[in-house]
Amino acid sequence: MADSRTPASPDKSGAASPAPAVTRAAAVLDALAASATGRLTLSDLSREVGIPKSSTSNLLLALEEARLITRQGAEFTLGRKLVELGAAYLGRMDEVQEFYRYCEQASVLSGETVRIAMLDGTNVIYLARYEGHPAVRLTSNIGDKMPVSLCAVGKALIARLNVHDIEEMFPDDAELPVLTPKSLRTGAALKAQLRQIREQGYAFEDEESTTGVVCLAVSVPTRGAHGPSLGLSVTALKATYTPEQGSQMVKELKELAHSLGNPMG
Amino acid sequence: MADSRTPASPDKSGAASPAPAVTRAAAVLDALAASATGRLTLSDLSREVGIPKSSTSNLLLALEEARLITRQGAEFTLGRKLVELGAAYLGRMDEVQEFYRYCEQASVLSGETVRIAMLDGTNVIYLARYEGHPAVRLTSNIGDKMPVSLCAVGKALIARLNVHDIEEMFPDDAELPVLTPKSLRTGAALKAQLRQIREQGYAFEDEESTTGVVCLAVSVPTRGAHGPSLGLSVTALKATYTPEQGSQMVKELKELAHSLGNPMG
DNA sequence: GGATAGCGTTCAGTTGACTGAACGGACACT
DNA sequence: AGTGTCCGTTCAGTCAACTGAACGCTATCC
Numbered sequence: 001m002a003d004s005r006t007p008a009s010p011d012k013s014g015a016a017s018p019a020p021a022v023t024r025a026a027a028v029l030d031a032l033a034a035s036a037t038g039r040l041t042l043s044d045l046s047r048e049v050g051i052p053k054s055s056t057s058n059l060l061l062a063l064e065e066a067r068l069i070t071r072q073g074a075e076f077t078l079g080r081k082l083v084e085l086g087a088a089y090l091g092r093m094d095e096v097q098e099f100y101r102y103c104e105q106a107s108v109l110s111g112e113t114v115r116i117a118m119l120d121g122t123n124v125i126y127l128a129r130y131e132g133h134p135a136v137r138l139t140s141n142i143g144d145k146m147p148v149s150l151c152a153v154g155k156a157l158i159a160r161l162n163v164h165d166i167e168e169m170f171p172d173d174a175e176l177p178v179l180t181p182k183s184l185r186t187g188a189a190l191k192a193q194l195r196q197i198r199e200q201g202y203a204f205e206d207e208e209s210t211t212g213v214v215c216l217a218v219s220v221p222t223r224g225a226h227g228p229s230l231g232l233s234v235t236a237l238k239a240t241y242t243p244e245q246g247s248q249m250v251k252e253l254k255e256l257a258h259s260l261g262n263p264m265g
Numbered sequence: 266m267a268d269s270r271t272p273a274s275p276d277k278s279g280a281a282s283p284a285p286a287v288t289r290a291a292a293v294l295d296a297l298a299a300s301a302t303g304r305l306t307l308s309d310l311s312r313e314v315g316i317p318k319s320s321t322s323n324l325l326l327a328l329e330e331a332r333l334i335t336r337q338g339a340e341f342t343l344g345r346k347l348v349e350l351g352a353a354y355l356g357r358m359d360e361v362q363e364f365y366r367y368c369e370q371a372s373v374l375s376g377e378t379v380r381i382a383m384l385d386g387t388n389v390i391y392l393a394r395y396e397g398h399p400a401v402r403l404t405s406n407i408g409d410k411m412p413v414s415l416c417a418v419g420k421a422l423i424a425r426l427n428v429h430d431i432e433e434m435f436p437d438d439a440e441l442p443v444l445t446p447k448s449l450r451t452g453a454a455l456k457a458q459l460r461q462i463r464e465q466g467y468a469f470e471d472e473e474s475t476t477g478v479v480c481l482a483v484s485v486p487t488r489g490a491h492g493p494s495l496g497l498s499v500t501a502l503k504a505t506y507t508p509e510q511g512s513q514m515v516k517e518l519k520e521l522a523h524s525l526g527n528p529m530g
Numbered sequence: 531g532g533a534t535a536g537c538g539t540t541c542a543g544t545t546g547a548c549t550g551a552a553c554g555g556a557c558a559c560t
Numbered sequence: 561a562g563t564g565t566c567c568g569t570t571c572a573g574t575c576a577a578c579t580g581a582a583c584g585c586t587a588t589c590c
Contacts, residue, residue, distance in 0.1 A: 018322075018323035018324075018326040019286045019290070019326070020327075021284045021286035022286050022287060022290045022324060022327035022328060023327050023331055025284070025287045025290065026331030026333060026346075032353075033349065033350055033353035037357075038353065038357040057283075058284045059283075059284050062283050062284035062285070062287035062291075065288060066288055066291030068291060077354075077357070078354040078357070080354070080383065080390060080493070081291075082347065082351045082353075083351045083354055083355065083390055083407075083408050084351075084408055084410065085298055085343060085347045085350075086349075086350065086351025087408020087409060088297075088347075088408070089303075089342075089344075089348055090407075090408070091406060092302075092303040092342070092343070118345065118348075120345050120349075125348055125349060125352075127348070141355065141356060142352060142407065143348050143349055143352020143353070143356070144352060144356070145349065228345070
C-alpha cells in the first residue's frame with residue numbers, strides 16, 4: 001500500500017480539478033466565511049472568487065437548494081446546514097464528550113476555563129470549551145481559529161511534529177502574526193520555545209495573545225492512525241497565577257490527555 | 266432511502282439542477298453526517314447516494330481538496346473545514362453573543378440551563394447553551410436537531426407561523442415522532458397546544474422529549490427582514506419545578522427575547 | 531427628468547465533465 | 561492454491577454544464 005501507483009499522473013504542484021463545481025462552491029463558502037459582514041451579493045462573490053456571474057448564479061442556486069447558503073434578499077449568507085454538519089463532525093469525536101465529563105469531576109480544572117483544540121495547518125481550531133467558574137471569561141468560541149505561535153495549545157501541538165515539517169512551516173526568518181507586545185515574532189524564537197516545551201512536557205503562553213492572560217497546554221496522544229492532533233489548554237489570569245497552581249493544572253491536563261488518548265470503559 | 270432508479274432524471278423535487286455536482290456533493294456530506302459511525306467508503310457512499318462509483322470518486326477528490334471531507338485510509342469522514350464554516354455562521358449571529366452575556370447577569374436564568382435555537386423546517390437546531398449551575402445536565406450539544414413537536418422551543422417557534430403554513434406542515438392526521446409516552450402524536454393535538462401557546466405568550470413542554478424534564482420557551486422577534494426564527498428555552502427538573510419559579514423564568518426569557526430582537530447599545 | 535452605472539437574469543454555442551464498462555489488486559471462502 | 565467477490569481506479573465517448581454577451585430593471589447622480 002505504500003507505493004501508490006502513479007503511472008502517468010501529470011502532477012504539476014497545482015492540483016487538477018476533478019469536479020470544479022465543487023471546488024468553486026467551496027471557494028464561495030470560504031469567501032462568505034472570510035468576509036467581514038458575512039453577507040455578499042452575487043456580484044461580490046463573482047468578483048471575489050473570480051467566477052463569471054452567470055456561473056456564480058448557478059452555483060448559488062445549487063448551494064441554496066442544499067441549504068449550505070441562504071438568500072437574504074439580494075445578499076447571501078452561510079446556511080443552517082453548515083451548523084448541522086459542523087455539529088455532526090464534533091459529535092463523532094468521542095474525545096469532546098469525554099472532555100466535558102472529565103472537566104466536571106476534576107479537582108483543579110473544574111474551576112478553570114479549559115479548552116480542547118485541533119491542529120489545522122498553522123492554526124488551531126477550538127473544538128470545545130469548559131468554563132467551571134467564569135473567573136476568566138473568554139471571548140473565543142467553538143470553531144474559532146488561532147495561529148499556533150500565539151497560544152500554548154498551538155505550541156504544544158506543533159512541538160510534536162517532526163523537525164523537517166516544522167522547518168518548512170516556520171523558517172527562521174518567518175514573520176509570525178502579532179497580537180500583543182509579547183507575541184513571538186520569528187520562526188527562530190518559536191523553535192527555541194519548542195525545544196523547551198519538548199523538554200518540560202507542556203507548553204506555556206505568557207500574554208502572547210491577550211495581555212493579562214496566561215495559558216498552559218499539553219498535547220493528546222493521537223488515537224488511531226488517522227485521527228487529528230488534539231491539545232488541551234487552561235487559561236488563567238496572570239495576576240492571580242501561581243507556579244504551584246500551574247503545576248497542579250498541568251498534572252490534571254496530562255491525566256486528561258492520557259485518558260483521551262487511551263480510551264477504555 | 267427512496268431508491269429512485271430513474272436512469273436519466275436526477276431532478277429533485279421537480280426543480281432543474283443548475284450545478285448538479287454541488288447538489289451531489291451536498292448529498293455526500295449529508296450521507297456522512299447521517300451515517301451511524303460517520304465513516305464510509307467510496308462504495309458505501311456510491312450506493313447510499315446513488316451515484317456511479319467513478320463519479321463519486323471524483324466528487325470525493327474535490328471535497329477532500331476543499332477539506333470538507335477527510336480521507337482516513339479507505340474511509341471518508343467529515344472534514345475540519347465544516348467546523349470552521351459552522352462557527353463562522355454562529356459567529357455572525359449577534360444574538361448568540363448577546364445571549365451569553367445576558368444569561369450571565371440574569372437573576373433567575375443565570376442558575377438554569379438555557380438554550381437558544383433556530384427553526385429549520387420541522388426541526389429546531391440548538392445554537393448555543395448556557396449552563397449556570399448544572400442542576401440539569403443536558404446531553405444535547407450545539408448543532409443538534411429536535412423535532413418541533415417534542416420541545417417547548419419548537420412549539421414556540423411554529424406558533425408564530427401563519428395558519429396555512431402550519432396546516433401544510435402538520436395536517437390533523439400527521440404522525441409525529443415519539444420519544445416518551447407523553448409526546449404529542451398527531452397534528453391535531455399539536456395545533457390545539459399552539460392555540461394555547463399564542464394566548465399565554467409562551468410554550469411549555471411536559472416530559473415530551475425526556476421523562477422527568479420540563480421546558481419553558483418563548484420566541485424571539487425576528488431581527489431584520491430575512492433573519493432566521495430564533496427561540497429561547499429553559500430546562501428544569503419536573504421534580505423541583507414550581508409555577509412561581511416558572512413565571513419568573515418566563516419573565517426573564519421574554520426580557521431576553523425582547524433585547525435580542527431589538528438591539529441597541 | 532434624463533442619463534448612467536450597477537445588479538441579476540436570460541439564452542445559444544462550445545468546451546469540459548460525467549457515465550459505464552473493463553482492469554488490477556486484495557481479501558475470504560472452499 | 562483456486563476461485564469468487566468486492567474494492568478502487570482507468571479510459572474513451574457522449575451529453576450536459578459553463579461561458580460570455582445582451583437584456584430588463586432599479587437606484588443614483590447631474
